Amino acid sequence: MTEPPRPPESVPATPAPAVPAVLVQTAQQLRDAALAGTGAFDLVRSLTTEVGPRLAGSPGDAAAVRWGAETMRALGFANVRAEPVKVPHWKRGAETGEILTPYPQAVVLSALGGSPATPVAGLEGAVLEVESLAAMEALAKEAVAGKIVFYSPKMQRANDGSGYGAVVRIRGEGVIKAAEKGAIAVLIRSVSTANNRLPHTGSARTLAGLPPIPCAALSVPDADLLQRQIASGQPLRFRLRLDTQLLPDGDSANVIGEVPGREKPDEVVLLGCHLDSWELGAGAEDDAAGCAVVLETGRRLLALKERPRRTVRVVLFANEEFGLSGARAYAEAHGAEIAKHSLAAESDLGSGRILRFSSRVRAEALPWIEGLSGLLQPLGVERRGNDARGGADLMPLAAAGVPLADLDPDATKYFDVHHSANDTLDKVDAKGLDQAVAAHLVLALLAAEAPMAFGPVDPPERSRR
Numbered sequence: 001m002t003e004p005p006r007p008p009e010s011v012p013a014t015p016a017p018a019v020p021a022v023l024v025q026t027a028q029q030l031r032d033a034a035l036a037g038t039g040a041f042d043l044v045r046s047l048t049t050e051v052g053p054r055l056a057g058s059p060g061d062a063a064a065v066r067w068g069a070e071t072m073r074a075l076g077f078a079n080v081r082a083e084p085v086k087v088p089h090w091k092r093g094a095e096t097g098e099i100l101t102p103y104p105q106a107v108v109l110s111a112l113g114g115s116p117a118t119p120v121a122g123l124e125g126a127v128l129e130v131e132s133l134a135a136m137e138a139l140a141k142e143a144v145a146g147k148i149v150f151y152s153p154k155m156q157r158a159n160d161g162s163g164y165g166a167v168v169r170i171r172g173e174g175v176i177k178a179a180e181k182g183a184i185a186v187l188i189r190s191v192s193t194a195n196n197r198l199p200h201t202g203s204a205r206t207l208a209g210l211p212p213i214p215c216a217a218l219s220v221p222d223a224d225l226l227q228r229q230i231a232s233g234q235p236l237r238f239r240l241r242l243d244t245q246l247l248p249d250g251d252s253a254n255v256i257g258e259v260p261g262r263e264k265p266d267e268v269v270l271l272g273c274h275l276d277s278w279e280l281g282a283g284a285e286d287d288a289a290g291c292a293v294v295l296e297t298g299r300r301l302l303a304l305k306e307r308p309r310r311t312v313r314v315v316l317f318a319n320e321e322f323g324l325s326g327a328r329a330y331a332e333a334h335g336a337e338i339a340k341h342s343l344a345a346e347s348d349l350g351s352g353r354i355l356r357f358s359s360r361v362r363a364e365a366l367p368w369i370e371g372l373s374g375l376l377q378p379l380g381v382e383r384r385g386n387d388a389r390g391g392a393d394l395m396p397l398a399a400a401g402v403p404l405a406d407l408d409p410d411a412t413k414y415f416d417v418h419h420s421a422n423d424t425l426d427k428v429d430a431k432g433l434d435q436a437v438a439a440h441l442v443l444a445l446l447a448a449e450a451p452m453a454f455g456p457v458d459p460p461e462r463s464r465r
């Protein structure tokens with residue numbers, strides 16, 4: 001398949017109007033006031049303390065929906081509503097793993113989201129280490145059949161989180177590919193940069209459906225242990241026991257609130273995050289932090305004497321983690337007004353300071369975007385290209401040609417805690433959140449006030465996060 005053409009990146013011959021001085025001033029005031037301190041950390045504290053874990057379909061998820069609507073009302077948002085979303089409901093139970101030979105030891109692991117249960121007594125087999133998806137593809141069926149496949153590649157640390165994309169496909173596709181060749185179970189090295197003994201879960205669900213065989217993530221040190229025992233050259237046998245349950249679909253909701261536009265209320269600048277989380281931790285970094293940033297941004301826009309021209313809509317998406325149900329439900333419910341979405345951005349990479357800004361707008365709007373970028377510079381935000389991809393919850397909108405912006409935070413430490421029991425409030429960077437709010441205020445205000453349309457644009461390649 002050929003890549004869709006990218007919007008041109010050069011500045012067009014007809015310059016767009018410069019950002020008016022009065023707007024520059026408002027943006028600077030909003031930005032600098034946010035840097036001095038915001039309520040964003042308190043919002044993360046509230047969600048993680050009063051709700052905590054919120055896996056799709058669980059009681060915590062329902063409590064989060066109530067929290068989202070109540071919080072939006074308390075912050076002064078208009079048109080607050082919870083739009084219903086059906087979500088899959090999967091539940092974790094007891095989970096154990098042990099090396100039986102050559103050197104018996106118990107290990108620490110956690111089921112991947114969607115994994116079926118093993119037999120009650122557990123499942124036992126020889127372990128086959130596989131270093132990549134490509135290596136799995138190259139293996140003959142006979143080499144895989146009846147084995148427990150162990151995917152061992154390590155995630156690399158990077159401030160843009162790029163190490164995640166390099167290995168995360170193993171979590172979904174790797175399980176399917178192993179099952180296709182007759183594997184009886186899959187173990188993966190946790191997709192994480194941590195070196196503590198906590199496993200990092202994540203969805204093994206793919207477009208093709210739920211994983212057909214039991215699958216679990218080993219803590220990083222336990223993945224190292226398996227590799228060392230395998231390197232001894234002796235056969236490694238393993239016993240896995242997972243007591244998971246797939247329950248009937250549950251009810252959740254996209255929670256939505258607005259800063260109504262003063263001139264073009266039907267045109268929407270969307271700021272998103274996801275309200276659900278994995279249940280091992282409190283979902284503080286993933287993604288209470290992102291929700292706090294977009295909620296606090298909305299609160300500050302609501303406090304302006306003169307509201308922005310377009311509507312700024314804050315969307316707390318349902319079930320990002322286990323199948324993007326909220327993203328799909330939003331695109332369906334708002335199909336008729338997708339063309340009215342002027343710009344969309346999602347905050348879903350933790351509480352670090354924003355380091356980079358990318359856009360995806362039509363060429364005519366680029367001079368305005370450069371003006372916007374100039375206002376981000378004092379925050380230390382580097383201007384990147386016109387090739388933004390948007391967050392996972394924006395995929396349906398992005399595919400429909402909605403213009404996008406990415407404000408990418410420093411993700412150096414994010415994958416130490418992501419999807420693990422360690423994703424708790426103490427990991428959240430309050431100052432990072434304030435700076436992110438400052439950056440989102442500049443983005444939302446300038447997008448909502450732009451004198452030209454940003455789209456339509458060519459959609460990005462399908463992205464995963």
Ligand SMILES: [Zn+2]
Nearest residue numbers: 274286287348
């Ligand atoms: Zn997330």
